[in-house]
Amino acid sequence: MAQYLRSVVRPAERLLKPLQFPHKLLMGPGPSNCPPRVLAAQALPLLGHLHAEFCSVMDDVKAGARYAFQTANAVTLAVSGTGHAAMEAAICNIVEPGDVVLIAKNGHWGARAADMAARHGADVRTIVVPPGEVFTLANIAAAMAEHAPSLTFVCHGESSAGTMQPLEGVGELCRARDCLLLVDTVASLGGAPFFADALGIDVVYTGAQKVIGAPPGVSPISFSERAMARVAARATRVRSYYFDVVELANYWGCDAGPRRYHHTAPISSMYALREGLSMLAEETLEVCWERHLRCARLLWRGIEDLGLKLLVENEDARLPTVTAVVVPDGVAWKRVVEHCMSKHAVEISGGLGPTAGKVWRIGLMGYNATEENVRRVLKVLQEAITACKM
Ligand SMILES: Cc1ncc(COP(=O)(O)O)c(C=O)c1O
Numbered sequence: 001m002a003q004y005l006r007s008v009v010r011p012a013e014r015l016l017k018p019l020q021f022p023h024k025l026l027m028g029p030g031p032s033n034c035p036p037r038v039l040a041a042q043a044l045p046l047l048g049h050l051h052a053e054f055c056s057v058m059d060d061v062k063a064g065a066r067y068a069f070q071t072a073n074a075v076t077l078a079v080s081g082t083g084h085a086a087m088e089a090a091i092c093n094i095v096e097p098g099d100v101v102l103i104a105k106n107g108h109w110g111a112r113a114a115d116m117a118a119r120h121g122a123d124v125r126t127i128v129v130p131p132g133e134v135f136t137l138a139n140i141a142a143a144m145a146e147h148a149p150s151l152t153f154v155c156h157g158e159s160s161a162g163t164m165q166p167l168e169g170v171g172e173l174c175r176a177r178d179c180l181l182l183v184d185t186v187a188s189l190g191g192a193p194f195f196a197d198a199l200g201i202d203v204v205y206t207g208a209q210k211v212i213g214a215p216p217g218v219s220p221i222s223f224s225e226r227a228m229a230r231v232a233a234r235a236t237r238v239r240s241y242y243f244d245v246v247e248l249a250n251y252w253g254c255d256a257g258p259r260r261y262h263h264t265a266p267i268s269s270m271y272a273l274r275e276g277l278s279m280l281a282e283e284t285l286e287v288c289w290e291r292h293l294r295c296a297r298l299l300w301r302g303i304e305d306l307g308l309k310l311l312v313e314n315e316d317a318r319l320p321t322v323t324a325v326v327v328p329d330g331v332a333w334k335r336v337v338e339h340c341m342s343k344h345a346v347e348i349s350g351g352l353g354p355t356a357g358k359v360w361r362i363g364l365m366g367y368n369a370t371e372e373n374v375r376r377v378l379k380v381l382q383e384a385i386t387a388c389k390m
Contacts, residue, residue, distance in 0.1 A: 022345055023345065024341070024345045024346070024347055025344075025345060025346045025347065025368070025373065025376070025377075026347045026363070026368065027346055027347055027348050027362055027363055027364070027368060027373065027377045028347045028348055028349035028361060028362070028363050029159040029187060029210075029321075029322045029349055029352075029361045029363045030159070030186075030187065030207065030209050030210045030216075030363060030365060031209035031210070031215065031216055032209065032210060032211075032213060032363060032365040032366050032367060032368045033213075033367055033368050034213050034214060034215060034272070034276075034367065035213050035276075035279060035366075035367040037275055037279060038213055038214050038215075038272045038275045038276050038279070039272070040275075041271045041272055041274065041275035042214075042215065042268050042269070042271050042272040042275075043268075044268075044271055046267050046268065047267060049261070049263075049264045049265045049267060050259060050261060054265070054267060054270075055253060055259065057270055057271060057274050058077075058252055058253065058265070058270065059253065060274045060277070060278065061077070061078050061218075061220070061270060061273055061274050061277060062076050062077060062252065062253075062254070063277075064220075064273075064274065064277025064278060064280065064281060065077070065078065065220035065221075065222060065277065066222070067277070067280070067281055067285070068189055068190055068206070068212070068220065068277060068280060068285070069185075069189070069194070069196040069204055069206075069220070069222050070194060070195040070196050070197060070198065070285075071196040071197045071201075071204070071222050071224075072197060073196070073197075073222045073223060073224050073225070074225075074249075074254050075222065075223040075227075075228055075245060075249045075254045076220070076221070076222040076223075076254070077220070077221060077222075077248055077249065077252035077254060078208075078218045078219055078220045078221065078270070078273060079205075079218070079219050079221055079243060079248065080217070080218060080242075080263060080265055080266050080269075081217070081218075081219060082207060082209075082216045082217060082219060083184075083186040083205070083206070083207035083216075083219050084112075085219055085243070086186075086205030086206070086207070086219035086220070086221045087112070087113060087116060087184065087186075087205060088116055088240070088243060089205070089221055089240075089243035089245065089248075090182050090203045090205055090221060091113070091116050091117050091120055091122075091182070092120050092238055092239055092240045092243050093203075093223070093227075093231050093238050093243065093244070093245045094151050094180055094182065094203060094227060094230060094231070095117055095120045095121065095122045095151060096121065096234055096235060096236050097120075097121030097122075097236065098121065098122075098123060099121075099122050099123065099149075099150045099151065100122070100123045100125060100147055100148060100149045100150055101117045101122040101123070101124050101125070101149055101150070101151045101152075101153065102125050102126070102127065102143055102144060102147050102149035102151070102152045102153070102179075103117065103124060103125070103126045103127070103152075103153045104126075104127050104135050104140065104143075104152070104153065104154045104155070104165070105126045105127065105128045106128070106129045106130065106131055106132075106133060106134065106135065106155075106158055106161065106163060106165075107131045107155070107158040107159075107160035107161040107163070107352075107353060107354060107355065108158075108159075108160035108352045108353030108354065108355075109155040109158055109159065109160065109184055109186075110126070110128075110153070110155055110158070111353060111354075113153045113155070113182075113184065114126055114153075117151075117153070120239065122151075125143070125146075125147040125149065127139060127140065127143040130354075131158070131160060131161035131163070131311070131353075131354045131355050132161050132162070132163060132311040132312050132313070132324070133163065133312075133317070134163050134164070134165045134166060134314075134317045135154075135165060137166075137168070137169045137170065137173070140152070140154075140170055140173060141173055144173055144174070144177055144179065148177065148179075149177075149179050150178070150179055150180065151179060151180045151181075151182055152170070152174055152179055152180070152181050152182065153182045153183075153184070154167065154170060154181070154182070154183050154184070155183070155184040156183050156184060156185045156187075156188045156189075156192075156194065157184075157185060157186070157187035157188025157189075157191070157192070157319045157321060157322065158187075158319070159186070159187035159319070159321075159322045159352070159361070160324075160351065160352040160353050160354065160355050160361075161311060161312065161324050161354075161355055161359075162310075162311055162312050162318060162319050162322050162323050162324035162359075162361065163312050163317050163318070163319055164188060164192055164317060164318060164319040164320075165317075166316075166317075167183065167194075167199045167201070168199070170199070170200075171199045171200020171201055172200060174200065174202070175200055180202040180203065180226060180227055180230060181200060181201050181202050181203075182201075182202065182203045182204070183196075183199075183201050183203070183204045184204075184205065185204055185205065185206045186205070186206050186207040186210060186219075187207075187210055187319065187321055187322055187365075188206075188211075188319060188321055189206040189210070189211060189212070189220075190206075190210075190211030190212060190280055190285065190288050190289075190292075190366070191210070191211045191288070191289065191292040191319075191320050191321035191364075191365060191366075191369070192289055192292065192293070192319065192320050192321070193285075193289050196222060197224075201224070202223070202224040202226050202227040202230075203221070203222070203223050203224070203227050204221070204222050205219055205220065205221040205222075206219060206220050206221075207219050208220075208269070208272070208273045208276065210321065210363075210365045210366065211280070211288070211292070211321060211365045211366040211369075212273065212276035212277060212280060212366060213276045213279065213365075213366035213367045214269070214272040214273045214275070214276035215269060215272055217266055217269040218265075218266055218269045218270055218272075218273045220273075220277075223245055228245070231245055231246065242263065247262050248262060250262065251263075251265075276366070289320075291369055292320040292321060292364060292365075292369050293320045294371070295320070295364045295369045295370065295371060295373075295374050296318070296320035296321070296323065296364055298371055298374045298375075299323055299362060299364060299374045299377070299378070300315070300318070300323065302374065302375075302378040303323070303325055303378070306378065306381070306382055306385075307328075308325050308326065308328065308385075309325070309326040309328075310323065310324065310325060310326070311324035311325070311326055311355070311358075311359050312324060320364065321363060321364060321365045321369075322361055322362070322363050322364075322365075323361070323362045323363075323364070324351070324355060324359040324360070324361055325359055325360045325361075325362065325381075326358065326359055327357070327358060327359060327360060328385075330389055330390050331385055331388055331389060331390065332388050332390050333350055333357060333359075333360060334350060335384075335387075335388040336348075336360065336381070336384040336385055336388045337349065337350055337360070337384075339383075339384035339387055339388055340380050340381065340384050343380075343383075343384075344380045346376065346377060346380045348360050348361065348362050348377065348380075348381065349361045349362075349363075360381070362377055362381075
């Protein structure tokens with residue numbers, strides 16, 4: 001046995017020193033830099049996942065998420081996982097095999113929701129407009145009349161293309177047809193006006209790492225009473241234990257029962273999310289929305305002054321948090337991205353999915369949405385484009 005008392009695989013040399021890397025300004029579509037207050041909260045000592053103090057942190061997160069979503073929904077919590085986890089939690093609780101699900105697809109995230117819904121057995125129907133465009137209410141009404149879905153998915157902030165989907169009237173359409181409305185606000189929440197209850201939205205989720213300014217890993221989500229009634233009436237069990245909203249609602253203290261262990265919440269990430277939501281509440285949504293729009297307008301003007309084109313022509317359809325800039329002919333988009341990072345430690349991103357290779361994406365989110373950062377990114381981008389002409 002003695003030979004087993006010594007490890008055989010030696011630790012890699014790189015592991016034998018503390019983690020270090022340079023500071024980077026994250027001006028892509030997320031994550032964005034965290035405010036120091038959020039990072040400090042994250043470094044607080046651990047609590048147990050059912051300690052009274054931690055339950056109080058969870059209660060703060062619920063209150064903060066209700067404020068950010070503008071909802072009174074009892075079942076409002078944060079799933080342990082990134083935005084994808086929240087998307088999966090929404091879909092797996094609502095969708096049963098064979099359900100018709102309508103996905104409004106104008107970029108990468110509609111495509112991703114369609115993929116997920118299909119994996120959960122949905123009969124997926126899509127309504128499509130090109131990236132850079134948004135749906136009219138008439139588009140959505142016609143598709144709903146044609147497909148009679150039991151769930152409709154819309155992405156509020158399509159970060160692959162920089163569009164912001166108007167949501168007025170979609171909730172009413174859904175209610176009239178006994179259809180639930182699911183909205184992705186990962187890239188938009190806090191950066192543009194959004195009112196879950198007033199818009200008649202049944203399930204909505206977001207991510208921590210964009211406007212909220214916390215690290216990725218915990219994602220607010222909210223279910224309306226109509227959505228919870230749909231869950232209660234399911235003919236089949238929710239296929240995911242981890243994302244079962246009835247189990248999660250108990251752990252989060254959203255039901256009448258005593259809180260039970262469901263999983264060990266990512267404690268430190270929850271502190272950070274709590275702090276990000278607290279900062280949003282202190283700033284107020286109205287001021288935060290205005291700050292994002294002011295910075296975005298400055299960026300849009302600056303981009304046009306550089307002789308560049310914005311993918312989204314209609315200013316009303318532009319997402320203030322993520323701007324898509326068309327890559328001009330004769331410029332190597334990837335070299336520009338690399339130049340910004342290697343020479344200035346500034347991140348801008350290329351496109352995603354259908355916009356890959358066609359646009360750069362510049363994010364203005366949360367702590368990073370400042371006029372100073374807009375000026376910096378414009379200067380860096382201009383220099384990089386000049387340096388990277390083919
Ligand atoms: C609109 C939208 N939805 C969903 C996601 C997925 O979030 P995550 O990468 O945190 O899983 C993103 C990520 O950028 C997004 O922009």
